[in-house]
Structure formats: C-alpha cells, structure tokens
Amino acid sequence: QINADRLWSTILETAQFGGTPKGGVRRLTLSEEDRQVRDWFRAACEDAGCTVSVDALGNMFALRPGKDAGKAPLGIGSHLDTQPTGGKFDGILGTLAALEVVRALNDAGIETDTPLCVVNWTNEEGSRFAPAMMGSAGHVADLPLAEILARTDAEGVSVGEALDAIGYRGAVPLGTQKFSGFLELHIEQGPILEAENLTIGVVEHGQGIIWYDGRITGFESHAGSTPMHLRKDALATLSEIVLAVEKLAVDLGPNAVGTVADITLARQSRNVIPGEITFAAEFRTPDAGILEALDKGLQAAVARIAEKRKVSVALDTIWRKEPTHFDPAVTGAVAAAAQKLGLSHRPMVSGAGHDSFHLATIVPTGMIFVPCKDGVSHNELESATKDDCAAGANVLLHAVLALAGD
Amino acid sequence: QINADRLWSTILETAQFGGTPKGGVRRLTLSEEDRQVRDWFRAACEDAGCTVSVDALGNMFALRPGKDAGKAPLGIGSHLDTQPTGGKFDGILGTLAALEVVRALNDAGIETDTPLCVVNWTNEEGSRFAPAMMGSAGHVADLPLAEILARTDAEGVSVGEALDAIGYRGAVPLGTQKFSGFLELHIEQGPILEAENLTIGVVEHGQGIIWYDGRITGFESHAGSTPMHLRKDALATLSEIVLAVEKLAVDLGPNAVGTVADITLARQSRNVIPGEITFAAEFRTPDAGILEALDKGLQAAVARIAEKRKVSVALDTIWRKEPTHFDPAVTGAVAAAAQKLGLSHRPMVSGAGHDSFHLATIVPTGMIFVPCKDGVSHNELESATKDDCAAGANVLLHAVLALAGD
Ligand SMILES: NC(=O)NCCC(=O)O
Numbered sequence: 001q002i003n004a005d006r007l008w009s010t011i012l013e014t015a016q017f018g019g020t021p022k023g024g025v026r027r028l029t030l031s032e033e034d035r036q037v038r039d040w041f042r043a044a045c046e047d048a049g050c051t052v053s054v055d056a057l058g059n060m061f062a063l064r065p066g067k068d069a070g071k072a073p074l075g076i077g078s079h080l081d082t083q084p085t086g087g088k089f090d091g092i093l094g095t096l097a098a099l100e101v102v103r104a105l106n107d108a109g110i111e112t113d114t115p116l117c118v119v120n121w122t123n124e125e126g127s128r129f130a131p132a133m134m135g136s137a138g139h140v141a142d143l144p145l146a147e148i149l150a151r152t153d154a155e156g157v158s159v160g161e162a163l164d165a166i167g168y169r170g171a172v173p174l175g176t177q178k179f180s181g182f183l184e185l186h187i188e189q190g191p192i193l194e195a196e197n198l199t200i201g202v203v204e205h206g207q208g209i210i211w212y213d214g215r216i217t218g219f220e221s222h223a224g225s226t227p228m229h230l231r232k233d234a235l236a237t238l239s240e241i242v243l244a245v246e247k248l249a250v251d252l253g254p255n256a257v258g259t260v261a262d263i264t265l266a267r268q269s270r271n272v273i274p275g276e277i278t279f280a281a282e283f284r285t286p287d288a289g290i291l292e293a294l295d296k297g298l299q300a301a302v303a304r305i306a307e308k309r310k311v312s313v314a315l316d317t318i319w320r321k322e323p324t325h326f327d328p329a330v331t332g333a334v335a336a337a338a339q340k341l342g343l344s345h346r347p348m349v350s351g352a353g354h355d356s357f358h359l360a361t362i363v364p365t366g367m368i369f370v371p372c373k374d375g376v377s378h379n380e381l382e383s384a385t386k387d388d389c390a391a392g393a394n395v396l397l398h399a400v401l402a403l404a405g406d
Numbered sequence: 407q408i409n410a411d412r413l414w415s416t417i418l419e420t421a422q423f424g425g426t427p428k429g430g431v432r433r434l435t436l437s438e439e440d441r442q443v444r445d446w447f448r449a450a451c452e453d454a455g456c457t458v459s460v461d462a463l464g465n466m467f468a469l470r471p472g473k474d475a476g477k478a479p480l481g482i483g484s485h486l487d488t489q490p491t492g493g494k495f496d497g498i499l500g501t502l503a504a505l506e507v508v509r510a511l512n513d514a515g516i517e518t519d520t521p522l523c524v525v526n527w528t529n530e531e532g533s534r535f536a537p538a539m540m541g542s543a544g545h546v547a548d549l550p551l552a553e554i555l556a557r558t559d560a561e562g563v564s565v566g567e568a569l570d571a572i573g574y575r576g577a578v579p580l581g582t583q584k585f586s587g588f589l590e591l592h593i594e595q596g597p598i599l600e601a602e603n604l605t606i607g608v609v610e611h612g613q614g615i616i617w618y619d620g621r622i623t624g625f626e627s628h629a630g631s632t633p634m635h636l637r638k639d640a641l642a643t644l645s646e647i648v649l650a651v652e653k654l655a656v657d658l659g660p661n662a663v664g665t666v667a668d669i670t671l672a673r674q675s676r677n678v679i680p681g682e683i684t685f686a687a688e689f690r691t692p693d694a695g696i697l698e699a700l701d702k703g704l705q706a707a708v709a710r711i712a713e714k715r716k717v718s719v720a721l722d723t724i725w726r727k728e729p730t731h732f733d734p735a736v737t738g739a740v741a742a743a744a745q746k747l748g749l750s751h752r753p754m755v756s757g758a759g760h761d762s763f764h765l766a767t768i769v770p771t772g773m774i775f776v777p778c779k780d781g782v783s784h785n786e787l788e789s790a791t792k793d794d795c796a797a798g799a800n801v802l803l804h805a806v807l808a809l810a811g812d
C-alpha cells in the first residue's frame with residue numbers, strides 16, 4: 001500500500017509552484033515556476049535513491065535499479081506542467097504517484113526484478129508551445145528534435161531558448177532512456193467515472209487528435225458606412241467556422257469533439273470591421289475513420305465559407321495523431337490490480353491526450369484513470385479526492401509489481 | 407477660391423504625426439501624437455490670426471472675428487484624432503479645410519459679418535474611449551462631463567488622466583463657446599459618390615447608432631475530454647451572436663448595418679474551451695423605427711442563444727444616438743455652393759457618425775462629403791484626391807460666405 005497522506009502532501013506542496021488565488025496552478029512549461037517544480041522533483045527523486053538524468057528536451061528520468069540490471073526499466077510517470085489557469089492534479093498526480101510508488105517500495109524494502117524509471121515529460125499541455133505531448137513526441141521520434149526546438153510561443157521564444165533559460169536542456173540525447181513498458185496514472189478529466197460512481201478507469205484507447213492553425217484575411221473598413229453586401233468580415237467568417245466545427249463534431253458524434261479557441265484579432269477597434277483573425281481548431285475521436293471525415297468536412301466547410309464571403313482562409317494542420325490502442329497485457333494488469341484491491345472499475349477511452357499515447361507506439365503501455373469533480377479539467381476548479389488519488393496510486397503500485405516482478 | 411496646394415500640403419504635413427509605414431495614421435485621441443498635431447494646429451490657427459481656446463474636454467476653438475462682434479460665430483471643423491490604423495483624411499480634411507477657409511479669407515482680405523470658429527473636436531473616433539463623438543457630446547451636454555472624464559481605455563487610463571497627460575484639459579467650461587451654426591466637410595467613407603462619379607455629397611441625414619458592450623460567461627474545460635452536450639462554450643455563443651447581428655442588419659436592410667468587433671478572450675489556450683469573452687456590437691440605420699427593431703431583435707436573439715447554450719450573456723447599451731436630420735437652410739447653402747462652383751452633387755445620408763450630429767441638436771448644422779477611394783475608411787489605405795479635397799474645401803468656403811455674410 002502506498003502512503004496516502006504522503007502522496008497528498010506532495011500534491012499540496014508542489015501546488016505552491018505557480019499556485020493561483022483560486023486554488024489552481026499556472027505553471028507553463030519551461031517557465032520559472034516549472035524550473036522550481038523540476039528542482040523539487042529532482043531532489044525528491046534523489047532522496048528516494050534514484051539517479052536523475054535530463055535529455056535534450058528537458059524530459060526527466062529518475063532511475064531506480066532492479067535485480068535484473070540488464071533489463072530496460074518499466075517507465076511510470078506523467079508531467080508537471082499545467083495550463084495557464086490549470087488545476088493541481090492534471091499530470092501532477094501521475095508524476096507524484098510514481099514517486100510515491102518508489103517511496104512505498106523503499107519503505108517495504110522491495111527491489112523489483114525490472115528497474116523502474118519515474119518520468120516527468122516536458123510540455124505535455126501544448127498551451128505555451130504546440131503541439132501537446134511534445135517531450136514524449138521527441139522521445140519516440142514522432143517529431144524531429146530540431147523542429148521541436150524551433151517551435152515558438154506567443155512571445156516568439158523558442159523551445160530551445162526556454163530550455164536554456166531554466167537550465168533544463170539536458171546532455172542526454174533523445175530516446176537514450178529505453179523502457180520495457182510504460183504506465184501512467186491520470187485524473188479522467190471527463191465526467192464518466194463520477195457519473196457511474198466508479199473509482200478506477202482502465203484506459204484501453206485514446207482519441208485521435210488533429211490540431212489546426214487558421215488565419216482569416218478579410219478587409220478592414222468602417223463599421224458604420226460599409227454596406228453589408230460589400231463587407232469582408234473576418235469575425236463573421238470565423239463565426240461560421242466555429243459553428244461548422246461544432247456541427248461536424250455533433251453530427252459525427254457521439255464519440256467526437258471539436259473546438260475553436262485561441263482567437264487573436266490583428267487589430268482591435270469597435271467601429272472597424274475585423275479584417276484579420278488567427279485561431280486554433282481541433283477535432284478528437286477514438287475512430288480513425290471519423291477523424292478523417294471530420295478533417296475532410298472542415299476543409300470543405302472552410303472552402304465553402306471563404307468562397308461565399310470572398311475572404312481568404314488558410315488552415316494548416318499542425319499536428320495529427322491517430323487513435324491509440326493500449327497493450328492488452330498492461331491494461332489487463334491494471335484491471336487485475338483494481339480487482340485485487342477491491343476497487344470498482346471499467347474500461348475507458350481517454351478524451352484528453354497523454355504522453356502514454358506516444359509511448360504506446362514503442363513499448364507495451366497502459367493508463368489508469370481516477371475520477372475528478374464534475375469531470376472538470378483545464379480549469380483552476382479542477383478537483384480530485386484524497387481517497388481517489390490514493391486508490392489510483394495503489395492500482396499503479398500493484399500493476400507495477402505485476403509487470404516488474406517482486 | 408481656396409489654395410489647393412496649401413490645403414494638400416497641410417494634410418501631408420500633419421500626416422507625419424503618427425504616420426505609419428503603409429501611409430496611414432495612428433493618432434489615438436489624447437495620445438502623444440495627438441498632442442503633437444494639436445500643438446501644430448494651435449500654432450497654425452494663431453498664425454492665421456485666430457484666438458485659440460481649449461475647453462474641459464480638450465475641444466479646441468480658434469476664433470476669427472467678424473464685423474458683427476456680438477454674434478455667435480459659425481463653427482467649421484471636424485477632428486484630428488484617428489483610428490489605431492486609420493487614414494490621413496478622416497476628420498483631418500474637415501479640420502484643415504476649415505483652417506484653409508480662414509487662410510483664403512485672409513488672403514482675399516474678407517471679413518465675414520458673422521465671426522468664424524475653426525474647431526478640433528476631441529475623441530471623435532471612439533476607438534480608445536467609447537463612445538465616439540465624445541467631445542461634441544460633452545459640448546452639447548448629451549453626456550455629463552464627470553461621466554465622460556471617468557471613461558477608461560483598455561489600459562484603464564481615464565479621459566481625465568489622458569487630458570492631463572498631454573496638457574489639454576482646458577480652462578474653458580464645456581459649452582461656453584456658442585455657435586450660430588455649424589458646417590463640417592468630411593470624406594464620404596462609403597462607395598456612393600465614387601460609384602456615381604459625383605464630387606459633392608450634400609448630407610441631409612445621419613444614421614442612428616446603438617453601441618453595446620457584451621460579456622459572455624460560459625465555463626472553461628478540457629477541449630478533448632468534455633463531451634459536446636456538456637459544454638458552455640463562450641466562443642460558440644459569440645459566433646451565434648455575430649451571425650445574429652449580421653442577419654438582423656441584412657433582414658432589416660438595405661438601410662441598416664450591424665457589426666461585432668473588439669473581441670477579447672479572458673484566457674487563451676488552444677485546448678481549453680473558451681469560458682469568457684467580451685465584445686463590442688453596434689447597429690446603424692437612418693430610420694428610427696428600424697433602429698428600435700434592430701435593438702429589440704438583438705435582445706431577443708441574445709436571450710434565446712444564452713438560454714439554449716446555458717451560458718450567461720450581459721449586453722449593455724453604452725450609447726444610443728437617434729437618427730440626425732440636418733437643417734434645410736444649411737444643406738441648401740451647401741447645394742447652392744456646389745451648384746455655383748459647377749460641381750456635380752447629390753443629397754446623401756451619412757453612414758459614419760460625426761460631431762455634426764451633436765451640433766445639429768443645438769444649432770442649424772450641415773455637412774459636405776467628398777469621395778474617397780473604393781469607399782474605404784478606418785484603414786491605412788484610405789485615400790482621396792487632391793482635386794476632390796479642394797472641391798470640398800471650396801464648397802465649404804462658399805457655403806460659409808453665404809451663411810456668415812461677406
Ligand atoms: N491530459 C491533458 O490535459 N493533456 C493536454 C493535452 C491535450 O489533450 O490537449
């Protein structure tokens with residue numbers, strides 16, 4: 001059994017790094033607050049007897065030796081970065097529960113056969129730098145290092161510059177740390193477990209994701225004296241695109257979502273017809289065929305809207321990740337651990353993206369979900385109970401024991 | 407006849423104060439650039455023999471005596487502030503043409519019976535501080551001084567602070583400067599004169615205007631894991647409002663326009679469903695009944711959209727100006743002047759708002775329009791020809807001679 005009090009107090013302790021008045025956390029990847037939590041994490045892992053290494057993207061690996069020194073470790077962990085106004089559980093629970101598993105094994109004097117490696121992945125959130133799950137994408141070579149390092153935030157700072165600024169561009173080449181498997185605990189970030197009064201989600205699939213960057217170029221002119229039929233209104237164009245994204249997701253649902261966000265008007269004046277807008281859009285669904293249909297549908301809708309309104313719309317697909325299917329041996333171990341601990345559970349699809357989606361492309365991988373209040377995440381109000389966090393960490397511990405051998 | 411070269415060179419000279427690389431002007435009201443052009447204007451008026459006074463809102467009055475010293479002067483002028491990315495004619499032509507009328511009368515040694523007063527009104531644009539036509543609203547007591555002084559820009563700076571910052575909070579109480587009438591030359595800012603190949607618009611009516619400030623409060627949550635039917639998406643809500651404004655204006659047209667602009671998302675993250683957005687909306691039409699129908703229509707649409715989407719939408723009417731009808735004696739003098747000069751002309755409705763709308767509520771008032779290229783305004787590409795500017799200034803001169811007596 002893990003130590004529920006110790007796990008909970010580490011969650012509260014790290015929530016101070018970037019803590020907000022509303023009880024959330026603002027800890028953008030590679031920010032000063034991220035440096036603080038990384039320093040804390042490195043020290044805590046070393047205190048727990050691990051050897052910490054950092055790769056070229058700032059991914060942190062804390063190695064705990066096993067009896068079988070020649071074997072690649074079983075990876076456990078998640079991420080410590082947050083949304084601009086995020087909560088204190090998203091990613092953090094999974095990283096600190098992995099640390100707690102090591103601490104609990106230390107307390108019990110257990111050395112696993114397979115070594116363990118507690119991981120903190122860089123920029124899982126994708127809010128400061130796109131795409132999300134960037135560190136793990138680099139690790140599995142889904143994106144080339146040079147391209148990732150060159151990606152910039154809204155202020156024009158590159159990933160490479162941000163790594164240097166906080167001293168976390170590590171010496172270890174990407175992908176050097178091998179794994180024999182990977183396991184990640186996370187809050188559900190959706191409403192299902194809570195609604196069904198269940199404690200553990202055994203995550204079998206992950207949604208496919210497409211991210212777009214869009215730019216609408218209309219024409220600025222006077223809001224009072226420009227007749228309706230002569231307008232090239234970028235905001236009216238955007239509005240049709242937003243509703244088209246929504247309608248596509250609803251029409252091709254129930255297992256699809258679509259969102260437009262991160263809108264920027266090039267120039268703001270209340271009596272000027274908006275002439276230029278950038279936006280971000282995305283679709284997600286567990287079904288590869290539906291993902292393709294959503295993409296095709298949006299391209300067609302955008303072309304139709306742009307032609308009708310005589311404006312130009314550029315829509316770039318900046319990221320596409322096909323649906324993920326986790327390894328039955330790992331998900332089986334998760335279900336068995338929950339069963340053994342007497343915890344209610346069900347198979348699930350992950351709505352959010354996770355680093356485990358990338359790990360699943362190279363090693364047997366699985367995920368464990370626990371409920372969060374009202375299914376809310378990416379919000380300072382995000383909340384999970386101490387009992388559910390402890391239950392998730394215990395399932396992680398027992399799945400680790402089953403997969404790594406004791 | 408006015409001096410066309412001199413008028414044109416003052417337009418080019420003042421375009422340097424806040425001039426942009428694209429040939430436009432960025433001279434927000436009460437900014438440092440506005441101070442520069444005000445200092446220039448004061449000196450030029452004094453050089454032309456006028457006495458300049460400044461009132462409590464920074465409105466500038468340059469008095470040229472007449473034979474009948476006891477009579478209130480005929481006001482002529484417009485404004486020197488611009489949009490954030492505006493042109494070099496909007497307001498400026500009318501102010502500098504009024505100065506040119508005084509210079510031309512000086513050259514010809516003419517003293518009018520009625521004194522003349524060249525005016526530069528503060529914050530006609532309404533882009534930095536709402537509403538538009540703020541200085542003239544204060545002058546005619548359409549808005550109380552204290553309320554105007556307290557209005558703030560996006561950075562939280564108040565009108566009072568901005569006046570003090572550039573040294574243009576004058577000693578003269580609002581409304582002290584009386585007028586016997588008012589005349590304003592302006593570019594059309596619409597496509598009609600150019601399309602009909604005419605030189606002079608005799609403005610008989612001005613559109614009524616309603617300005618709204620809106621705030622949508624939905625709920626931020628995860629773009630990947632929040633099912634479509636559980637969302638409270640502020641951007642999808644805004645999109646329906648934008649299209650409702652557009653549809654109302656089109657349906658109640660052809661003589662109505664509606665615009666949404668100046669959108670701000672409280673927090674930006676591409677994988678967070680937008681939770682809070684502020685926006686500005688407006689309607690304009692020359693028909694008081696249609697203005698009322700547009701307002702009622704929007705209130706009903708917003709209530710319907712908010713209820714359907716379970717979000718809250720606050721819609722504040724921050725300004726309402728009923729349609730303007732100019733004085734037949736003044737518009738008659740304008741038409742007669744155009745006729746006498748052999749310039750093609752037609753009666754018009756002003757699409758944009760103008761300080762003359764306020765003056766028309768207290769004294770006989772009229773306006774003169776000249777064409778602008780492609781009808782474009784509130785854009786750095788705004789353009790008008792030297793000949794059309796000179797033609798407008800000559801009509802202004804001859805209407806002044808008719809109304810003020812020579
Ligand atoms: N788990 C999580 O919130 N990931 C952020 C990336 C995304 O799914 O958009």
Ligand SMILES: NC(=O)NCCC(=O)O
Nearest residue numbers: 224271530531538758759
């Ligand atoms: N003439 C002009 O552009 N006025 C600005 C105020 C407005 O009409 O919105």
